[in-house]
Amino acid sequence: xxxLRKGRTSIQGSSLTRWIFVAPAMLVVICLLIYPLLSTALYxxxxxxMIRKSFSFVGFENYIxxxxxxxxxxxxxxxLVWTIFSVIxxxxxxxxxxxxxxxxxxxxxxxxxxxxxxxxxAFPSIATAMTWKWLFNGIYGFVPEMLQKFGLTDGLIQxxxxxxxxxxxxxxxxxWFGAPLILVNVYAALQxxxxxxxxxxxxxxxxxxxxxRHITLPHIxxxxxxxxxxxxxxxxxxxxxxxMITGGGPAGASSTMPIYIYDTGWTGRLxxxxxxxxxxxxxxxxxxxxxxxxxxxxxEKEDVK
Amino acid sequence: MSLKKxxxxxxxxxxxxxxxxxxxxxxxxxxxxxxAFKSSGEMxxxxxxxxxxxxxxxxxxxVLFTLKFTVNIKxxxxxxxxxxxxxxxxxxxxxYGIIRFxxxxxxxxxxxxxxxxxxxxxxxxxxxxxxxNSLHLTNxxxxxxxxxxxxxxxxxxxxxxGFFKTVPIGIEEAARIDGANRFQVFTRVxxxxxxxxxVSTAIYVFINAWNEFLYALLLVSSSAKTTLSVAVKxxxxxxxxxxxxxxxxxxxxxxxxxxxxxxxxxxIAGGLTDGAVK
Numbered sequence: 208x209x210x211l212r213k214g215r216t217s218i219q220g221s222s223l224t225r226w227i228f229v230a231p232a233m234l235v236v237i238c239l240l241i242y243p244l245l246s247t248a249l250y251x252x253x254x255x256x257m258i259r260k261s262f263s264f265v266g267f268e269n270y271i272x273x274x275x276x277x278x279x280x281x282x283x284x285x286x287l288v289w290t291i292f293s294v295i296x297x298x299x300x301x302x303x304x305x306x307x308x309x310x311x312x313x314x315x316x317x318x319x320x321x322x323x324x325x326x327x328x329a330f331p332s333i334a335t336a337m338t339w340k341w342l343f344n345g346i347y348g349f350v351p352e353m354l355q356k357f358g359l360t361d362g363l364i365q366x367x368x369x370x371x372x373x374x375x376x377x378x379x380x381x382x383w384f385g386a387p388l389i390l391v392n393v394y395a396a397l398q399x400x401x402x403x404x405x406x407x408x409x410x411x412x413x414x415x416x417x418x419x420r421h422i423t424l425p426h427i428x429x430x431x432x433x434x435x436x437x438x439x440x441x442x443x444x445x446x447x448x449x450x451m452i453t454g455g456g457p458a459g460a461s462s463t464m465p466i467y468i469y470d471t472g473w474t475g476r477l478x479x480x481x482x483x484x485x486x487x488x489x490x491x492x493x494x495x496x497x498x499x500x501x502x503x504x505x506x507e508k509e510d511v512k
Numbered sequence: 513m514s515l516k517k518x519x520x521x522x523x524x525x526x527x528x529x530x531x532x533x534x535x536x537x538x539x540x541x542x543x544x545x546x547x548a549f550k551s552s553g554e555m556x557x558x559x560x561x562x563x564x565x566x567x568x569x570x571x572x573x574x575v576l577f578t579l580k581f582t583v584n585i586k587x588x589x590x591x592x593x594x595x596x597x598x599x600x601x602x603x604x605x606x607x608y609g610i611i612r613f614x615x616x617x618x619x620x621x622x623x624x625x626x627x628x629x630x631x632x633x634x635x636x637x638x639x640x641x642x643x644x645n646s647l648h649l650t651n652x653x654x655x656x657x658x659x660x661x662x663x664x665x666x667x668x669x670x671x672x673x674g675f676f677k678t679v680p681i682g683i684e685e686a687a688r689i690d691g692a693n694r695f696q697v698f699t700r701v702x703x704x705x706x707x708x709x710x711v712s713t714a715i716y717v718f719i720n721a722w723n724e725f726l727y728a729l730l731l732v733s734s735s736a737k738t739t740l741s742v743a744v745k746x747x748x749x750x751x752x753x754x755x756x757x758x759x760x761x762x763x764x765x766x767x768x769x770x771x772x773x774x775x776x777x778x779x780i781a782g783g784l785t786d787g788a789v790k
Contacts, residue, residue, distance in 0.1 A: 229605070233606075240628045243631075246642070247639055307525070310523055324537055326770060329773035330770075333741040333762065334765050334769075341544075349559060440630050444633065481638060485632060
C-alpha cells in the first residue's frame with residue numbers, strides 16, 4: 208500500500224480530487240451519524256417533547272429520573288439476559304457447526320448445509336417475527352400442538368403470554384436467526400488456515416485436540432472475537448424482533464432497553480428522557496466494546512509473535 | 513480415500529449435528545410457505561399437518577388485491593432501489609479513495625465504522641424525526657432513502673474496501689501514463705476489475721433496505737407510503753387476524769431476500785470481518 212510520506216506516485220494527484228472521492232461518504236457520516244449523536248446528547252439535558260417545539264435545559268434531571276425508575280432497571284436486566292444468552296447460544300451452536308462443516312469432505316453435502324444455514328440469516332425481521340409467532344401460536348401453533356401430541360406438555364404452552372417463558376422463547380428465536388451467521392463466518396475463517404500446518408502437526412504426533420488448540424484456535428480467535436463484538440452490539444440494540452413479537456409484553460416481561468426507549472420517546476412523547484436513556488445505552492456499549500477490543504488486540508499481538 | 517477413513521465417529525457426528533441444524537434452520541421457511549397456500553379452514557382444523565390437502569392462491573389474492581399490498585411492494589421497491597444506487601455510488605468512491613489516497617485515514621475510518629455500528633437505531637430515530645419534521649420530509653419516500661444512507665453507506669464502504677484492496681496499483685499507473693485522468697482510471701480500469709464485489713455489495717444494501725422496519729415504522733405514517741415490512745405488521749391490527757394472509761404477505765417479503773442472499777453467499781461469508789483495513 209502506498210504511503211503518503213514517500214511522496215506522490217503518479218496515481219496521486221491534486222488534493223482536491225482526492226477529497227472528492229471521500230467527501231460524500233464523510234457527509235453521510237457527519238450529517239446522519241455524528242450530528243444525530245450530538246443532538247441526542249443535547250436533548251438528554253432538556254425537557255424536549257414530541258409535541259412542543261420550545262424546550263429548556265434541566266441539567267441531569269432526565270438521567271436522575273431514569274436511574275431511579277424501576278422499569279428502567281427491569282429493562283436493563285432483560286437486555287442483559289437477552290444479550291448474554293442469545294450471543295452465547297449463537298456462538299456455541301454456530302462454532303460447533305462450523306467445525307463440523309469443515310470436517311465434511313463431500314462438496315455437495317457442504318453446499319447443501321451452507322445454503323440451509325444461510326436461510327435464517329436471510330430472513331427479514333418481520334418474516335422471522337411473524338413465522339415464529341405463527342409456529343408458537345397458543346391455539347393453532349405447530350410447536351405447542353406437537354409438544355402436546357408427544358405428551359411433553361399438558362395442554363398448549365402459551366410461549367408469548369407466559370411471563371416466565373417469553374424471554375426464553377425470544378432468545379430461542381434469536382439463536383435460530385444468529386447461529387447460522389456465526390457458522391458461515393467461522394467456516395470462512397477456518398478455510399483460510401493452511402492445511403500443511405495440520406499435516407506437519409500430525410507428523411509430529413500431535414493429537415487432534417492439540418492441533419485444535421495450537422493451530423485452529425490461534426488462527427480464528429480474532430475473527431470469532433470480532434464476530435462476538437458485532438453480535439453483542441447488534442443483539443443489545445435490537446428492537447425489531449421483540450417489538451414485533453411481544454411489544455415488550457406481557458406486562459413488560461420482555462421489555463429491553465430499546466423497547467423502554469421507544470415507550471418513553473414515542474408512546475410517552477418524552478424526547479428528553481428517551482434521549483438520556485439512549486445515551487446511557489450507548490455508553491454501556493462503548494465500555495463493553497473497549498473491554499472486548501482490549502482482549503482482541505492482545506490476541507493480535509500474540510499472533511504476530 | 514478408503515471408506516473406513518471417511519466415516520470416522522467425528523464425521524458421523526458432524527453429519528448428524530449439521531442435519532439437525534439444517535432441519536431447524538429450514539423448517540420455518542417451509543412452514544411459512546405451506547401455510548401461505550392453505551385455506552384458512554384447513555390451517556385451523558389441522559395445525560400439525562405439513563402439506564396442504566388443497567393448494568390455494570386465495571391468501572395471495574387477498575393480500576395483493578383486497579389488502580392492496582401492491583402499493584406497499586411498489587414503495588419498498590422504490591425506496592430499496594434508490595437507496596442501493598445512491599449508497600453504492602457514494603461508497604465505491606469512498607472505498608477507492610480510502611485505499612488509494614488516504615491509507616492512514618483507512619485505519620481511523622475502520623474505527624469510525626465500528627463506533628457508528630454501535631449507535632442504536634432507536635437513538636438515531638429521535639433526531640431524524642425532529643429534523644425531518646422541520647424539513648417536511650416525514651411521510652416521504654425521499655426522506656426514508658436519506659435515512660437509509662446512515663446504515664447502508666458505512667456498511668457498503670466496509671465491504672467495498674475489502675474488494676478494492678485487491679486491485680494492483682501497477683495497472684492504474686499504466687493507465688495514468690497513457691493519459692487517463694483520475695476519474696477515467698476509476699471508472700474504466702478499477703470499476704470493471706471489482707464489478708463482482710460491487711454487485712454483491714449492492715445486493716446486500718438492497719436486502720437491508722428492503723427488510724428495514726424501525727425507521728419505516730416511525731418516520732412514515734401515511735398508509736399510501738408505507739413499506740412492505742410495516743404493512744405486514746399492521747395486518748396484526750385487523751379485527752380478525754388471518755394467519756393465511758399473514759403468511760402469504762410474509763412470503764412476499766422473504767423470497768427476494770432469500771434468493772438474493774443465496775446468490776451472493778460466497779461474497780458475504782467472511783465479508784463481515786474481511787473489510788477491516790489492516
